[in-house]
Amino acid sequence: MRVEFLWWHGCPSHPEALAELREVLRSEDLDPNLIERREIESDEQAERERFPGSPTILIDGEDVIPPDDGEPFSLTCRVYRLRDGRYSATPDPDDLRDAVKRVKENR
Amino acid sequence: MTLAIREKAPGFTLPDTEGREHSLPEGEVSAVVFTCNHCPYALAWHDRIAQVARDYGDVRFFAINPNDAERYPGDSYEAMRERVERDGGWPLPYLRDESQEVARAYGAQTTPHVFVVDAEGAVRYAGAPDADHRDPGLEAVWLREALDAVLAGEEPARAETKPVGCSVKWRA
Numbered sequence: 001m002r003v004e005f006l007w008w009h010g011c012p013s014h015p016e017a018l019a020e021l022r023e024v025l026r027s028e029d030l031d032p033n034l035i036e037r038r039e040i041e042s043d044e045q046a047e048r049e050r051f052p053g054s055p056t057i058l059i060d061g062e063d064v065i066p067p068d069d070g071e072p073f074s075l076t077c078r079v080y081r082l083r084d085g086r087y088s089a090t091p092d093p094d095d096l097r098d099a100v101k102r103v104k105e106n107r
Numbered sequence: 108m109t110l111a112i113r114e115k116a117p118g119f120t121l122p123d124t125e126g127r128e129h130s131l132p133e134g135e136v137s138a139v140v141f142t143c144n145h146c147p148y149a150l151a152w153h154d155r156i157a158q159v160a161r162d163y164g165d166v167r168f169f170a171i172n173p174n175d176a177e178r179y180p181g182d183s184y185e186a187m188r189e190r191v192e193r194d195g196g197w198p199l200p201y202l203r204d205e206s207q208e209v210a211r212a213y214g215a216q217t218t219p220h221v222f223v224v225d226a227e228g229a230v231r232y233a234g235a236p237d238a239d240h241r242d243p244g245l246e247a248v249w250l251r252e253a254l255d256a257v258l259a260g261e262e263p264a265r266a267e268t269k270p271v272g273c274s275v276k277w278r279a
Contacts, residue, residue: 010274013147043178074178077273079147088241089147 001060001103004036008046008054011077013089017055024096028104046073053078057091057099064099065091109214109233112266116224117212121171121202124188129169129200131224136257137167138250139222140199140236141215141275143174144190145181148272149218151240155247156219159236160199163254168199173210174218174276182276210275217272223253223263231257234268 005021007014022032040051052067053076065080082092110116116139120130131137140156142149160168174182184203191197204210213222223232232253237245249268256263 012271072180076145076179077147079145079150082241086241086243087147087150089151090241 001030001034001100001107002036002058003030003034004038004058004061006038006040006049006051006054006056006058008040008051008075008077010075011054011089013077014055017057017090020090020093021057021096024093024100028097028100030100040075043074046075049073055090057096059099059103065095109216109220109270110212110222110230112231112233113229116222116228116230117209119171119202119204119209119212121169121204121209123200123202124184124191127200129202131169131228132167133228134226135167136165136226136254137169137224138163138254139213139224140168140170141173141210141213141218141220142170143172143179143182143218143273143276144186145174145179146218146273148240152219152236152247152272155243155245156221156236156250157198159247159250159254160197162251163258165258166254169202170197170199171202171204171209171215172218173204173207173215175207175278177278179276207275207277215275217270217274219272220270220275221250223250223257225257232263232266233270235271240271 025032040046051073052071057064080088080091082088118131120128176183191201225231236247236250253263
């Protein structure tokens, strides 16, 4: 399983999101050290990497929370919704867990 | 650089989403909140700040969006207008700082970045609304505590906190 963590330093949410991703992987008996971290540093790189905002988490190349169609790629903080509808700067850990489980089951 | 506590808050006159102009008043306590449309922190804290505006009828509230709308079209004046309309109106005016001069004058760093200004025009609180954008139960308590103190003629116990959110999107 390939897990990529894309982040931009201008958004303060990445340490918390990374910690939650690590915890989810641990809880699914996966090694948190397999996370590949990649900093996005320019709008050009954001466009090239199809980066809709920080943080973005890919598992086997697929965004765990696919962005809306037409969402621009740029250096920004990404808007997530928690399962109870609240806005958040980080994904809901349960959504991360479900994404990891789906990939595990499909292997 | 962000305005220091007790420093004079710069005046402003900015248009709201209906085109009406609003100015920082003299002789009244005000809360000036730099915010925007596209930032998860600003969105998460919005309802809490709006509730404070409803709860403190004797305080003038202003939400100001200073972001560069060329790079971030979600923060355009039109997008601001659509958001307020979609919400059925806000309890505080949502102002456009197109030139970014007001944000620069206050030294706004993030969205949100909250300033409480006393009736003499001095900044008495600057920082975040509360400690966690993900916890609505905190009810923007740092902002409320600052307002309570200033309205009572006292010193806010916590005059400064670290603003947390998306960086203000300055024009290149």
